[in-house]
Amino acid sequence: MYNKLVEFSRKIFFYEDIKLEDTAETRVYLIFFHFSIILKVFKVKSYSNFPQNIYDNIFQNIEYHLRELGLGDVSVNKKMKVLNQCFYDILLKIDQNSKSDNFNFNIGLFEYYLCKNSKLNNSKREIVSNYFENYYKICFELKSESMIEGHINY
Secondary structure, three states: OHHHHHHHHOOHHHHHHOOOOOOHHHHHHHHHHHHHHHHHHHHHOOOOOOOHHHHHHHHHHHHHHHHHOOOOHHHHHHHHHHHHHHHHHHHHHOEOOOOOOOOOEOHHHHHHHHOOOOOOOHHHHHHHHHHHHHHHHHHHHOOHHHHHOOOOOO
């Protein structure tokens, strides 16, 4: 699943069309947005709990890549603490209308994490919202095993 999330975070769409900065941090946040939607689908569809080993693997890979970038033990630990807080913030706030059966992507949250220097114009806001709402629909149609194995074709 981690490889599929990385693939989504590297979509040229985010960097050429939306004009996000192509940094390791941007990619991690994009992984978090995609992963949060998968976890939301698990919750809405009342699947069994998401496998802890898959969750752990995703965060171990992120930690590994931070070390590959040359960060030391202390820096990696501090960065992982911050990233975990960001992930849980995204996970809790990803859906603007959590009481609704429909998924409404929280574009303000996306801008907060990924557009720090400037906000998206209305057309880009709509494109990003549609992207993640369609991603949700595709994930919603999949069986839990397909998502866990990374068989998400989007």
